[in-house]
Amino acid sequence: MCKSPESHLYLSLPWLGLMLGNSRRHWAKLLGQTLLETWDEDNAQPPPAPKQDLPLIVASVVGEPSPYLARFPQVRVLTLADIPLKGIYSTLGIDRALGVLGGGTHYGWPILVIDAGTALTFTAADADQRLVGGAILPGLGLQGSSLALQTAALPRIEFPPHLPPRWATATPEAIQSGIIYTLVAGMHDFIEAWQRQYPQGQMVITGGDRNLLLSYFTKQFQDKSIHPVADPDLIFRGMAALKNEPDK
Numbered sequence: 201m202c203k204s205p206e207s208h209l210y211l212s213l214p215w216l217g218l219m220l221g222n223s224r225r226h227w228a229k230l231l232g233q234t235l236l237e238t239w240d241e242d243n244a245q246p247p248p249a250p251k252q253d254l255p256l257i258v259a260s261v262v263g264e265p266s267p268y269l270a271r272f273p274q275v276r277v278l279t280l281a282d283i284p285l286k287g288i289y290s291t292l293g294i295d296r297a298l299g300v301l302g303g304g305t306h307y308g309w310p311i312l313v314i315d316a317g318t319a320l321t322f323t324a325a326d327a328d329q330r331l332v333g334g335a336i337l338p339g340l341g342l343q344g345s346s347l348a349l350q351t352a353a354l355p356r357i358e359f360p361p362h363l364p365p366r367w368a369t370a371t372p373e374a375i376q377s378g379i380i381y382t383l384v385a386g387m388h389d390f391i392e393a394w395q396r397q398y399p400q401g402q403m404v405i406t407g408g409d410r411n412l413l414l415s416y417f418t419k420q421f422q423d424k425s426i427h428p429v430a431d432p433d434l435i436f437r438g439m440a441a442l443k444n445e446p447d448k
Contacts, residue, residue: 216252217439218268219295220260222318224408226435229254233440235433240408247271257439259294282442286330295435296323296334299406302437304329307402307429312394314387314428316407318342322390326398335390340409343379359412363419384417391426403428406435 212232219226225241229252241248247267255274258265269275280288283297296315300323304311310332312324316339323334338346340359348356357372359380366381368374394401405414405428414430421427431437 213255214252215255215257216272217436218256218258218265219298219435220258220262220265221295222261228433228436228439230436230440235436235440238433238436257442259298259435259439261293261295278439278442283438284329284442285325286328288331292331293321296321298438299323299434300325300331300438301441302434302439303402303404303406303431305441306431306434306437307404310398310401312391312398312401312403312428313434314390314403314405314407314410315434316340316405316409316413320383320407320413324394324398324401332397337386339407340379340383340413343383344375347375361412361415363416380416381420383413384420387413387417388421388426391428395426404431404434405429406431406433 214229214231217228217230224243226238227240228238229236249271253273256268256272257276257278258268259278265277278294280290280292280294280297283294283301285297285301288297299313299315300311303313304325309329310324310326312322315321315323318339319336319342320339321334321336324332326332344357344359347354354375355372357375359376364373364376364380366377368377391403394403410430410432414428418427
């Protein structure tokens, strides 16, 4: 989808990528397929005026990106139909599809992508670039805030920079322990299942909580063979992988 039938994004020139996520807007500036810079904005803020007069590729999990269509000289709005993966189902989030495409293109196939954002998602594709499937659960922040919002006495918490003690003696630390240890145990289970099915498969963790969650995981599980690589830019790598794909 383009702003006009004649418009086309020549991605050998500078261009902007935008991912409209559940909590934040994620931006990148690229030159061809080379990532130059990234930045984020909170969704509570109004859409900004464009910083640069550059073409834009945009994808969204929160509805149509109509506020952006008149703000840039050329706009391509990505849908699942643009993603060259086999076996895509109609309700797959385009952020997950782009992440897997970017991960597989950059690191190799088969690929498992763990996205530690508002939701924690697992998405995998095989050596033929066919979607294997995945799973979705609440992420770190969402689990913490849901307890605070849905209970009478449990407080809102912050997550520590390091793996906390498992056996807590105060309520905030008990919430930290419960969320963190169950999440990293779940990650370990999915990674073990992935490696049994695809022993040569790649593993990448992305999303805003990637470094925090990976630090907990690597402290809890010392075996480096099960540690995913951290990469914040998989979605934009996925957009860049569409360089030679025609607009649909």
